[in-house]
Amino acid sequence: xxxxxxxxxxxxxxxxxxxxxxxxRYSENSQCGYGSIHLKLKPKRNLCTKAVVSExxxxxxxxxVGAQSTGPIPTSQLIQVVETAAKTGAEVVMDxxxxxxxxxxxxxxxxxxxxxxxxxxxILEVVRKNFGDHLILGEEGGVVGDxxxxxxxxxxxLDGTTNFxxxxxxxxxxxxxxxxxxxxAAAVVEFVGGHMAWNTRLFSATAGGGxxxxxxxxxxxQTDKVERSLLVTGFGYDxxxxxxxxxxxxxxxxDISRGVRRLGAAAVDMCHVAxxxxxxxxxxxxxxxxxxxxxxxxxxxxxxxxxxDGEKFCLFDRSVLVSNGVLHxxxxxxxxxxxxxxxxxxxxxxxxxxxxxxxxxx
Numbered sequence: 001x002x003x004x005x006x007x008x009x010x011x012x013x014x015x016x017x018x019x020x021x022x023x024x025r026y027s028e029n030s031q032c033g034y035g036s037i038h039l040k041l042k043p044k045r046n047l048c049t050k051a052v053v054s055e056x057x058x059x060x061x062x063x064x065v066g067a068q069s070t071g072p073i074p075t076s077q078l079i080q081v082v083e084t085a086a087k088t089g090a091e092v093v094m095d096x097x098x099x100x101x102x103x104x105x106x107x108x109x110x111x112x113x114x115x116x117x118x119x120x121x122x123i124l125e126v127v128r129k130n131f132g133d134h135l136i137l138g139e140e141g142g143v144v145g146d147x148x149x150x151x152x153x154x155x156x157x158l159d160g161t162t163n164f165x166x167x168x169x170x171x172x173x174x175x176x177x178x179x180x181x182x183x184x185a186a187a188v189v190e191f192v193g194g195h196m197a198w199n200t201r202l203f204s205a206t207a208g209g210g211x212x213x214x215x216x217x218x219x220x221x222q223t224d225k226v227e228r229s230l231l232v233t234g235f236g237y238d239x240x241x242x243x244x245x246x247x248x249x250x251x252x253x254x255d256i257s258r259g260v261r262r263l264g265a266a267a268v269d270m271c272h273v274a275x276x277x278x279x280x281x282x283x284x285x286x287x288x289x290x291x292x293x294x295x296x297x298x299x300x301x302x303x304x305x306x307x308x309d310g311e312k313f314c315l316f317d318r319s320v321l322v323s324n325g326v327l328h329x330x331x332x333x334x335x336x337x338x339x340x341x342x343x344x345x346x347x348x349x350x351x352x353x354x355x356x357x358x359x360x361x362x
Contacts, residue, residue, distance in 0.1 A: 066207035067182035085126040089119040089173040090189035119157035147357040154292035160265030174267035176292025181360025186293035211300035220303040220324035221276040229279035242284040270294025274301035280323035
């Protein structure tokens with residue numbers, strides 16, 4: 001008899017999850033791997049509402065991007081809703097992952113599927129049910145909610161749509177929430193495996209509370225040499241000067257490192273830096289929903305986040321470099337001047353669109 005596989009991601013808790021004590025932990029045959037995942041209740045982790053100094057001292061201290069506080073909402077409550085929202089969107093994606101795609105185009109090669117829209121709708125329902133007065137910025141639906149809110153949810157319902165459309169890993173559902181402009185809680189559900197064998201793993205982080213993969217705390221690598229590093233980058237859909245500059249950076253670092261990968265899903269790339277399986281990731285022209293969850297994941301795993309010119313990063317910036325921290329200054333030796341050259345040509349790297357009246361601390 002042919003085997004039948006459930007479309008429900010095996011890394012998700014059972015349907016009565018919300019009625020059980022939060023948070024919960026998962027155990028696998030190997031850390032964050034592809035083995036069977038079994039639900040295991042453990043004592044609740046202590047989550048702080050104040051960000052703390054990283055336990056990973058870097059050679060040079062760069063400004064933190066994470067929020068100093070989660071505001072009036074307790075950290076445990078906020079991360080519970082963030083994780084639930086990401087998992088809910090991922091259930092929609094998992095249900096569609098082995099089915100034919102209904103694809104349309106936002107640009108010549110920029111795809112959108114019905115799954116993107118359905119996933120975002122499911123995520124919005126979770127957020128509105130719990131925080132009806134919060135502001136939301138979704139990739140597909142734009143800005144909705146109260147612009148006077150201190151909280152901004154940045155939602156990418158299907159990061160890596162082109163990969164999803166082709167059944168090619170990697171892609172993910174990414175949900176991050178900002179408090180007064182700074183990331184404070186994040187969750188990314190990454191799809192791993194391949195056609196007819198998809199599985200998931202859950203990354204989560206809170207400002208000052210650390211980063212986790214399937215409930216186990218994760219850390220960036222401590223590799224201190226570029227020649228021993230595996231790096232990741234990405235390329236946007238506009239083949240302009242920034243795109244050409246990054247092609248040159250791709251060539252340079254391919255020549256001097258163990259290799260440069262281009263996977264096509266920014267949230268996944270940054271989670272891989274946080275997990276310690278690659279040393280750094282950079283890209284021009286990303287949007288807040290691409291970065292909100294990933295940058296917090298890297299920082300809470302002990303890494304460093306800046307713009308590609310080395311200056312202080314915010315979620316509305318148009319370039320990002322994340323690394324294990326140890327290599328950050330070395331990477332900026334090439335990436336920084338290349339970015340400054342683009343700026344000298346008049347390439348616009350001013351802040352991307354920030355919702356009107358949304359209050360920030362910067």
